[in-house]
Amino acid sequence: MAAVHGPKRPSIMSRSPEDTTSVNLYDRLFEQQLEAGASVLLATENVVDAYLDNKPATRGKQKYSRHQRDSDFWSSDVVNGIPSEAWQAEGATLALARYLGQEPVANPLLLERIAAESPRLVRRAVRYSGLVLQQHSPRRTELDRIASSNPNIAEFCRMLDIFDGAYRERVATVDIWKKMLVDLSPFEILIYASLYAFERLNPAEFAMPWRPTEERSVAEGQWQAINDILIWKLATASATSLRPKEKDLGRSLRTHLSPYLFPSPDGPPPRHDLRAAFEALLEAQIELNSFISQSADAFSFDDGIEFVRIGDRALDIVERDASVRAAWKRDGRKLERLHGYWFYRALVEFFHSDLATKTIGLPENHEANRVACIRAIRTKLQLTDVYGLDDAVTTDSGVQVDLFQALLATELTSAFYQRDFLQAFVTHLNETGHWAPALSLLALEGIATGHNRFPLTWSDRKAKIERIVGWTVSKKSPRGSPLMAAAILDFWTNDLVTLAARLRQGEPGLHPKLFERPILKMDRLLIQLPWIFGLQNNSTAAINNLRRIGARRGDARLETRRIEEQLGRLFESRGFRVVLNWQPVDESDARAGEVDLICALGRIVLVLEVKSTFIRQSQRDAWLHGTTTLRKAGHQLRRKVPAVERALSEGSDLAAELNLAGDAGSVSVHGWIVDTSIECDHQRFSGFLKVSLEEVLIALRDDRHLLNDPAGILSGRFQEHDIAISDDAHTERSLYPRGFTVEGFMDAVEKEAVWEEPGC
Template sequence: MVNIIQEHTYFESMHESLIAQGYCFDDSAIETIEAYLSGKPVKSQKQKEVNKNKLFWSSAFLWDLSDQVLNSETFILALARYFSVDNFSNVSLLEQITYKAPKAIRKGIRSSEIVLRANSGKWIEAQQLAERSPDELDELINICKAFQKVHKDCLELVAKYQTPFNALTVFELLSYSSVYAFKYLFDNPEALDGSMISTGERFHALKELVEWKLRIAEPNSFLLNDSVIGKSLKIHQAPLVFPSEEDSYIPDFYLYHFEKLMQAQVELDGFLSRSVMPFCFDDQCEYYLDGGRLEMHKNSDAGDQVWLLNGKKQSLIDGYWLNRGLQEFIDSGLAGGMMGSAENHEDNQIAYIKSLGVYLQLTEIYGLNKSIQTDNGLKVDIHQALLSLELMIAFYNKDYIKVFAANLHKTGDWQASLGLLALSGLIDPVNMHNRFPITWQNWKKKAQSIVGWTVSDTFPKGNIKAAEAILDFWSLDFKKWSAQLKTNNHDNLPLLTERPIFKVGNYSVQLPWMMASQLTGVNVINTLRRFANKRPELKSETSRIETNLGNQFTKRGFTVIESYHPERKEGFNPGEIDLICVLDNSVLVLEVKSTYRRNSKREAIRYKHATLRKAGMQIKHKTAAVKQLLQTDSQFQSLLGIKDPDLYEVIGWIADTSLEYDHEYFNGYLKVSIEELHIVLADTADFLVDYIELAQNQAPLKEDDNEKTTLYPSGFSAAALVNVIEQAKVWAGR
């Protein structure tokens, strides 16, 4: 009985405690709601699991919330969580909230993404609320039903074109996908609405289709050998690559239906990303029904512009690291030496420079060591792994994409060009190469083939164990992936494009078109920070992220305190303060966050609502704690070298490895990327160049040192640094 009382009074007790500390009712309510959103109460090992939703939504103080709190972003996010879970309901409370704050209820329902969960208990509850308050919710419910109908139609169309592929293996689905990719390599296919399907849309659609296939795959789908592959190619690919007068009905049928399947999947993906996602999260998008047809009016495209600007910044950051890689390459003295054969020398140099740039990014920004452990327990040298993938990218571009492009220029026919590409690998009978649209190799032989890429002073002839570790690092085991998909455990699933060597049974399978367009930096960051986020090295890497950033402040003359733990007292527990940096009359307090790159607006929005909002609360408390300690703790003053705290301004920032929502404010505190801080502290903004332009021009560095500019024309100071950061001067004119 005691446990039940404790459970039901947790948030009430917190609310009352904050009021006792001097908080007004509204501020106490907001703090308590924030605690719910951040996952409290935290269960200890001795405690039984508690229903946090029941605990919160049973709280009596929720009945007395003011209109201001009810319509706050914080409470709307709490409402979104309420409608996203089915393990507790408080219909009476929700009826009152609907009466007092109908706009908040509508926004909470939208933000919960319940629109596509027509079978959930909360969708039934939302309809019941609409029956009791039709003027406030009827229109929204009808719009949701219209969304559900369109979604159902899209799913049925995808299922229709999936049907012919039920009997095919995963290898055969990939085989058709690669023929399709080459067919439209330089000519975007048409979508159902007549628009062109972009490369990004094709990547995403293929990921969804492969995941579908793996969810229904039989165990024998992963049993590959040369005989099985040969028979499959003879039926499904050879007639397309080498057209003849013989009957090619089967591959023609499947290729036609694969194109239709891609159109249907792109239509579904587009509906989710361009219609459902804005409905759930974009306040500028107003939806209405016109004669039963779902329509949208957009009041502003500001959100889209921010997303595009973020992409531009990311391209500049990528260019920065490529420039850094080139500078490191020149400084190392490697630029004057021959890399491999004369034929491959230039491609090898570019691959080495790109891998160096990503390596510097990983070590300086993400805190990685020289080597890490793979999924199978093998130790892999990070730079060797990066270089190996870059060399593969160079190989597939040179021997597949460029050859196919030259053939297409001559023939004007994609099938003839694909046939010539395949034949180019068969010209020398003694030294034949696979130049089909899909490549495969026995796993052990594949590892042996890249041993030469592991040559070092320690292993002048390379090392097979190192090659196996590299292969393991970049591989996606389809059998394991299939098992995970079948359990509906979609947490931290890898992306098809981020681990581009597919392990199917004892074979490695690669898609040349996909390999040629890899982004090594994105792949490794997301592999290590999302998919492999339970690695034993992660904690030390996170610590080094803070240390590396602190070292940059130290180089500029700041006094830096890292991982400071204020003594916990009653009513005072700010937690660990990641970085405190003092110079001149400024005290910078930094809350450091490390994460991966988001691939969609939906992912980014979820990150904003969860991690960044929480970071805003954390930096608010920690900045306040530093201010309090400066006034009350002489030891703390001495630690920072401060004699008169009244002369100092305390500034709090959220420092994040990602660029999402860069230079926005959370709880009144600026969020800035860790990379920007490194660049600003090192005064190396000249290295910021658009990655795409950089890769095309291959002439990124200024040769004349006199042309270099500085972010601090009047000299460096803490105030100048704060001004450069808060005014986003590093991005000005770029």
């Protein structure tokens, strides 16, 4: 294929506009782009972007499926005639990665042609496609055929073979141990998970309110593996095991839990074989997950490294760009510091409220309840200021729940499990020196006082509502509200019966993780895991409960609009003129669409594209966010910024609203992508800077000192019962020592001054 030729023009001009069923929509779009005056390369790029953005969404009056879209795109004349230089563009590489990542549609001749011209591009697309873990795909067969005559692809396939062997080996090990536990019910799996947790999940740290990041990440890796095992069990369990009756629970407890807590020569012996098998399965699952995240995902999504083959069975990692890897770690540290920032914001709000002078709950629980209130305030501030939530949210059942009450309930639950389970267990562990008698003493204490102190707890819905109704006490409901308690319960509940049905039917969709909705429901039975509830990050749990699992809630659109409004008010507090949701009036700019936020001060204009998502925990998810949502945001700004510039230059109403009437030529317009997530922070998309919404918020508020743990609370220098803060206790050099200016604000954001630590 000669590089000088453009794609062949499809012959569609003689067809009627209504005849959409026989016309390739991507060829039609290409023709339209050329007729509008676009160059061949630009028209090609726009067609590729449409495909990556899952457009068109409909074909005539019918929904355009993913399979139909793939089929039309890869059979189109425009794609099969793309010039060589066009394949070097990022969008084309991502499109090729999508081809390699799907199975139904084949175009082996095109892949062979691209590989002959640019094997490096094909290798890159293979990495992005995730084919490394999908080597049963016919796309891998196509690569093998190409490898027979292409040494570069042949070497790459050898590396894929090594990955495939290592992956299959780990999957096989997991499957072997699963067979040992195939007869266990989901409830029994949770029993062995809980025994493991109290034996192995850093029991000495159960008594610590704050744990180092490294220790939390190890525990979270174990939680994820337990979550994976539970998902497997739900997908394979019988319907009756998901709806256990009282006699079933009794049998499970007598066989699998009581022998460890209350050993007796007259009772059944402990099932050490099953406990050992569960531990082996968990270790195998952790190893598999580690291989996927640290090897396969690194191979696929880490552009800072490259894998090289050593012999026939080993690979080595060569670092190609240290800055890429450093950026990933830096974003993780930013998340940690933001967590502290919101805690200190909550601390200030708490000590300026009437709660600071009240005894919260029973006197002996006051300090723990006080901290729970502060943490609930922390998460509410973050959810309202960053994610646009209102004072009430709607649960999956359609009932509205008071946001603060829902957050406070989970914080009080965490405090309860921390104090009455985890710390009490550590005390007994120090006395006995062994986890089993320590758990026995804990359970016996509960029996003596009429409470459940087993390593996992269970109750029916009515009993659980009665237990938490006291946490809904307010001026409106001085004795608490059972209706509110029920709504809070629903807010944090993961219905395992429904989830199991979806898994068995292979329905697509997101599955709540253990910490996102930590109340596990099996029919009328509600199960809680003290080692999850007592140690989880409730802030991340709440954000992902609402923004990941609940992304399709009816309130989500209103919340997005509220984010823009609140950010606009914050800009206005600094003297900016703000226009929300501006629509271009010029027909030539119609494709630009609605502009989320336009802020002007002096002769500088900021055009902001606001994105709201959730907190990601893997490199793969971060890469997907960058190559989908953020990439699309860059393209949107590429259209919106010129539309704003034209409107201002033409003396439109927009100029008057922004107080920019007069010499429009002196106006400087800048576009930013402002995103609620930290991923890809300070990267550029289509030339536009991506920054986190929280960074913009901190820069406008000028309170970056709260990022630096000013009282040493998070570093452990203070115990929680010593928490106190005053208005002037944390004065630190302002971002604007000579006063706030728009130039100073932009400089602070663009140079990441918000993130500078003391001494930097």
